[in-house]
Amino acid sequence: METVTFFETLWLARIPILKGIGVTVSISVLAILVGTILGIGVGLALTYGNKPLRWLVRGYTDFIRGTPVLVLVLASYYVLGTVGIDLGPFQAGVLALAVFCSSHVGEIVRGALQSIPKGQTEAAKAIGLTFPQTFAYVLGPQALRQVLPAWVNTAAEMVKASTLLSIIGVAELLLRTQELISRTFMSLEFYFFAGFLYFVVNYGIERFGRYVERKTSIPS
Amino acid sequence: MTGNLLEIRDLHKRYGDVEVLKGVDCTMAQGDVISIIGSSGSGKTTMLRCINMLEEFQGGSIRIDGEEIGYETAGGTRRRKKEKEIARQRAMTGMAFQQFNLFPHMSAAENVMLGLVKVKKMSRDEARSVAEKWLDRVGLAERRDRFPGQLSGGQQQRVAIARAIAMNPKLMLFDEVTSALDPELVNEVLQVIKDLARDGMSMLLVTHEMRFAYEVSSRVIFMNQGRIGEEGNPREMFLKPQTERLAEFLKTSTFN
Numbered sequence: 240m241e242t243v244t245f246f247e248t249l250w251l252a253r254i255p256i257l258k259g260i261g262v263t264v265s266i267s268v269l270a271i272l273v274g275t276i277l278g279i280g281v282g283l284a285l286t287y288g289n290k291p292l293r294w295l296v297r298g299y300t301d302f303i304r305g306t307p308v309l310v311l312v313l314a315s316y317y318v319l320g321t322v323g324i325d326l327g328p329f330q331a332g333v334l335a336l337a338v339f340c341s342s343h344v345g346e347i348v349r350g351a352l353q354s355i356p357k358g359q360t361e362a363a364k365a366i367g368l369t370f371p372q373t374f375a376y377v378l379g380p381q382a383l384r385q386v387l388p389a390w391v392n393t394a395a396e397m398v399k400a401s402t403l404l405s406i407i408g409v410a411e412l413l414l415r416t417q418e419l420i421s422r423t424f425m426s427l428e429f430y431f432f433a434g435f436l437y438f439v440v441n442y443g444i445e446r447f448g449r450y451v452e453r454k455t456s457i458p459s
Numbered sequence: 460m461t462g463n464l465l466e467i468r469d470l471h472k473r474y475g476d477v478e479v480l481k482g483v484d485c486t487m488a489q490g491d492v493i494s495i496i497g498s499s500g501s502g503k504t505t506m507l508r509c510i511n512m513l514e515e516f517q518g519g520s521i522r523i524d525g526e527e528i529g530y531e532t533a534g535g536t537r538r539r540k541k542e543k544e545i546a547r548q549r550a551m552t553g554m555a556f557q558q559f560n561l562f563p564h565m566s567a568a569e570n571v572m573l574g575l576v577k578v579k580k581m582s583r584d585e586a587r588s589v590a591e592k593w594l595d596r597v598g599l600a601e602r603r604d605r606f607p608g609q610l611s612g613g614q615q616q617r618v619a620i621a622r623a624i625a626m627n628p629k630l631m632l633f634d635e636v637t638s639a640l641d642p643e644l645v646n647e648v649l650q651v652i653k654d655l656a657r658d659g660m661s662m663l664l665v666t667h668e669m670r671f672a673y674e675v676s677s678r679v680i681f682m683n684q685g686r687i688g689e690e691g692n693p694r695e696m697f698l699k700p701q702t703e704r705l706a707e708f709l710k711t712s713t714f715n
Contacts, residue, residue, distance in 0.1 A: 367550025
């Protein structure tokens, strides 16, 4: 009897749950996208920037990475408002996650670029490539392959971190689930179900990452 | 213009407080094949790397075909040329490295084509046919679609030489190109270099292969502690060294 009621309840609640998934995916995609773009900038600055820029960006990443994501989310929502930047919970949450993501992607990009042997740059220079060309055709493509596994990891972390936005009232999957549970008291079933949905999303990301890795692997 | 292909005047290079080149002078004519020998730390590789600005240098000048490389002096101040200008000048020379430094994510042909397409602005078809011609010259026509990871060290080095020479440089720089190779792979690379020398390619080689230096060079330079210790034709240098340092160096070198 118990299971029948669960599926019945699930069916009745399908719209809010789907909306919740939609919001979770939107948060994640936006945060990963913006975070990755920022992160590439951070990585480039850490690798090729002059000393003052490197110090500045190093300070930024160390600070962000040393701060709990939840604190970033709360700060973004409550503190930015006090200095006149009024963001809704969704924007504030995405901003916090994107900033968090950028510091991680930045480190990943820096690590990948620095792991490429110096001889690659020298060989590129020796045939007369300018630095932008060297980056575009020699360093970038090699770094991208290196970045991929760690980046997939970060992307999955962002999906999980999106649950923190429930604290500031963003109606993503977890908050929708909690609302549902407060009405039905089926905490075990719906927490489990939500967990399953997160797993599906992250498993999809991981499979996609593996696929791209395989497609771009260098024959040897 | 003096007619010299390469003209190095009073070249000084420092790493911090350590002066590795203490005033090197060297001229080279079109078609010359010059081997640079000397113990490690004598500055021979550094000298080679200054010629295509992989190293900055603090004093002196380097000219290729009369054109000053890397720096310009205007109103008494010496200034590094613009990055784009230096990139153009680097393409005047070709360089092969000890560690090959092929681009691992590109096939042999693509390695050779990259500079042709991006620097020489050839069409991809044109670049492909030039690349194939040179890969054929180094005996690797059938392996043009292989990736560096699928090639032996000797094959990789031959691709790297093809990549440099396909750019049609005025001067080829070889930096200990056989040092990282297994002994049985050394010859196939040396053979390629000998062929190029026979074709009249101007080249400057840093090498530990004494017999090769003896056979292929029109002139040998012995570097000693950041200066040219002795130079001359290989026969005189190897059979009748004028300085004690060179005699000592030759004694400790294997000549096979």
